[in-house]
Amino acid sequence: MRSRGWSRSSGTRDTLLRAARDVFLAKGYGDATVADIVDASGISVGSLYHHFGGKPGLFLALWxxxxxxxxxxxxxxxxxxxxxxxxxxxxxxxxxxxxxxxxxxxxxxxxxxxxxxxxxxxxxxxxxxxxxxxxxxxxxxxxxxxxxxxxxxxxxxxxxxxxxxxxxxxxxxxxxxxxxxxxxxxxxxxxxxxxxxx
The missing domain is CATH 1.10.357 (Tetracycline Repressor; domain 2)
Known part of the structure; x- marks a missing residue:
């Protein structure tokens, strides 16, 4: 049960990171929005904030x-x-x-x-x-x-x-x-x- 939860969590993080990378590359950090990343990833806003705390956390995780x-x-x-x-x-x-x-x-x-x-x-x-x-x-x-x-x-x-x-x-x-x-x-x-x- 734990491993499935960990796998889901890891998969969610990876999906959000890939989407953030694509959005930041397309728009730059300043013009990118959380909504853009949510749309690109198909992951909820709540999950994004849970895993990364927002747009800055995603950028720093990519870095x-x-x-x-x-x-x-x-x-x-x-x-x-x-x-x-x-x-x-x-x-x-x-x-x-x-x-x-x-x-x-x-x-x-x-x-x-x-x-x-x-x-x-x-x-x-x-x-x-x-x-x-x-x-x-x-x-x-x-x-x-x-x-x-x-x-x-x-x-x-x-x-x-x-x-x-x-x-x-x-x-x-x-x-x-x-x-x-x-x-x-x-x-x-x-x-x-x-x-x-x-």
Whole structure:
């Protein structure tokens, strides 16, 4: 009995998320309404509010889903590669490829059109990525290392936007290759700037 209820609940959430994604992509967050999402999903207003608390909750759930996918993709790629710099580059490439593969959703989140709390949550996620990149690169706590990891992380975020905005797969491939080439040049090579991760 519980599993059927869980399955129904999960199915309702998935249906609402798919409908919200389609509506947000078609209209943008600001112009989309709860009524639009209810119409597209065939799910009641009450269920929408029960599962997500409203339109902002749906948008943030979609964003979390996208970011979780990006994090899993980069982590898998990094773990499958040897060497500190090569792990970072493999993760960076996977992140950019995800930005292309999920370009419609990525563009939605890059438009700065979202609920009020979105900017704060995105900023916090950025700091989380900076911390993860610092650990991945095995950087010390020096100011130089902090500047480097902030620049690399910011560069990757902007590169993701650039890739998502590409008009063709060929343009995306060229952009990804160029970003990886530039990032490779920025990565530390001397032991006094970075140490190998354990």
């Amino acid at each position: 979390e889903q996208f970011m979780r996918g990006q994090e899993e993709r980069t982590s898998r790629a990094a773990k499958a590669t040897a060497g500190t710099a090569e792990r970072f580059l493999a993760g960076a490439r996977a992140y950019l490829e995800g930005s292309w593969e999920q370009r419609e959703v990525a563009r939605l989140f890059l438009e700065n059109d979202g609920p009020a709390e979105f900017t704060t949550l995105r900023r916090q996620r950025g700091w989380d990525w900076i911390g993860g990149n610092k650990r991945l690169l095995g950087l010390d706590d020096s100011r130089e290392s902090q500047v480097l990891v902030v620049l690399l992380t910011t560069m990757m975020g902007e590169a993701g936007r650039e890739v998502a905005a590409c008009e063709s797969e060929r343009d995306a491939e060229v952009t990804i290759d160029e970003v990886i080439r530039l990032v490779r040049r920025m990565l530390p090579t001397s032991p006094d700037v970075a140490r190998a991760t354990p």
